[in-house]
Amino acid sequence: MAEAGAEEKICSSERVEPDSFIESVHDFSQNQPPKQSxxxxxxxxxxxxxxxxxxxxxxxxxxxxxxxxxxxxxxxxxxxxxxxGWKNPPSGLNPPSASYYSCQGNNDPERREPTARKAALTLATVEKQNEKRAAGATKHTAQQDVKGKIIELLWKLERDGRKQGTIANYRKNLMKMFRQGVNLLEPEDCKDWLAKTELAATTKRNIATILDKWFEYLSIAWIRPTYCGESDIPFIPTEQELDSLISAVGKKMTCYLQLLKETGARCGEISNLKWTDIDFEQKTIRVKGEKGSYSRMLPISQKTVEMLKNLPKNREQIFANANAMRTCFYIQRKKVARKLGNPRLMQITFHTFRHWKGTMLYHQTKDIYYVKEYLGHKDLKSTQVYIHIERALFRTMEPGEYHVKVATEKEEIVSLLEEGFEFVMEKERLAYFRKRK
Structure with a gap:
């Protein structure tokens, strides 16, 4: 009975009147935010x-x-x-989290609004970056246009009938300037490059001629710089030095240099030789002129014929192109000069053989027109340099600098003349010949 009375007492203490419960629920609903749709x-x-x-x-x-x-x-x-809501609300001075900013940035208007000076500087920076970007794009486009114009000019030269050597020279010089960063659309930039680059005056004059054609094609006015070509006396080695170099290089290079020595042809003309250009019976070669030279038939010796016969005939052309042969020659020449202890050999180039042949021909014949035809020159001025060289070399020859031969029979005389000996005099039915060592 006591437990029942206690339980009834607890329940009665927790009983809530109906009216007060309804009022409390109403008050709770009033404090809640309205339900969103x-x-x-x-x-x-x-x-x-x-x-x-x-x-x-x-x-x-x-x-x-x-x-x-x-x-x-x-x-x-x-x-x-x-x-x-604020991402970084202003809440007092130096709050603990004042150094923290949301990864989205601070959107506090008082702190976020820039001053007029800062806004102007920002705008100027953005405009400058845009100008640089636009200038870079324009420069890239202009450079591509320059390459296209070079190709168009080369195609025009080919349509005009210019020789491949001339077209190759235009391509080499224009692309060289282009790769070195020269603005080929600005005449003054081209002049500055010509003035600063270390080239011979004759080379600069030739490049100025190419730029004449280039700016004429682009319809750009420019004033051509004046470069006076300096007349340079070529180096003429002795025949003994040439022979020592020829005998010390490789098999194919030996034949190549021997042809240069006997014919006086340009290296490009020898490199372009085909097996069909060689007449082994008549001992002659057919040289196709380049760079404004005449084509011609030139004799070769039996020694050279045998050298040619020993070369492999696995392609139409006998030798590689002139650039490849020149690179190979420079390497072998350096080794030979070091081995023989003769630094003068380092001055010998492919064209040195042509100068040597022209000088020797004039010395033997004293006929400048014959030398002109033999070398294929179109202008006599190109041949007259050998007159000056011959006089300088052979008027100052000391005794002992000649090979001297004496002949009595017709066959001996013919043989000496074929070897390049010069007839000097006849005495007591003996013919005297000499040849520079």
Whole structure:
């Protein structure tokens, strides 16, 4: 009975009157925020949405962004549902978290609004960057245009009938300037490059001639710089030095140099020789002129014929191109000069053989027109240099610098003349010949 009375007492203490309960529920509902309507996608009407971050407005407010799971449409929460808040609210001086800023940046208007000076500097920086970017794009486009114009000029030269050697020379010099960063659209830039580069005056004059044609094709006016070609006396070695070099190089190079010595042809003309250009019976070769030279038939010795017969005939042309042969020659020449201890050999080039042949021909014949035809010159001025060289070399020859031969029979005389000996005099039915050592 005592326990029943206690239980009844507890229940009676927890009993709430109906009217007071209704009032408390009413008060609780008044304190709760109004229930928002369910958000739906404005594109497809689906309520299957993802929160897609916040969008921060210029006035400091932020609104929710949503992503529809049904159609993938992104949209912003309506303005009446947007919530306002600071990412970094101003809350007193030097708060503990004053150094912390959201990864989205600080959108506090008082701290975020730049001054007029700062805004102007920022705008100037952006404009400068845009100008640099535009200038870089323009420069790249201009450089591509220059390469295209070079190709167009080369094609025009070919249509005009210019020789391949001339076209190759135009291509080499224009592309060299282009690769070195010269603005080929600016005449003054080209003049500065010509003035600063270390080239011979004759080479600069030739490049100026090429630039004449280039700016004429582009319809750009320019004043051509004047370069006076300096007349340089070529180096003429002795025949003994040439022979020592020829005998010390490789098999194919030996034949190549022997042809240069006997014919006086240019290296390009020898490199272009084909097996069909060799007449082994008549001991002659057919040379096709280049660089303004005449084509011609030139004799060769039996020694050279045998050298040619021993070369492999696995291609139409006998030798490689002139650039490849020149590179190979420079390597072998350096080794030979070091081995023989003669630094003068380092001055010998392919064209040195042509100068030597022209000088020897004039010394033997004293006929400048014969030398002109033999070398294939179109201009006599190109041949007259050998007159000066011959006089300088043979008028100062000391005794003992000649090979001297005496002949009595016709066959001996013919043989000596073929070997390059010069007839000097006849005495007591003996013919005296000499040849420079």
């Amino acid at each position: 369910q958000l739906k996608c404005p594109q497809c009407g689906s309520d299957r949405l993802y929160k897609d971050g916040l969008r921060y407005l210029g006035d400091g407010n932020s609104v929710q962004r949503w992503l529809c799971r049904n159609c993938g449409y992104r949209f912003t929460e309506p303005k009446n549902q947007a919530r306002t």
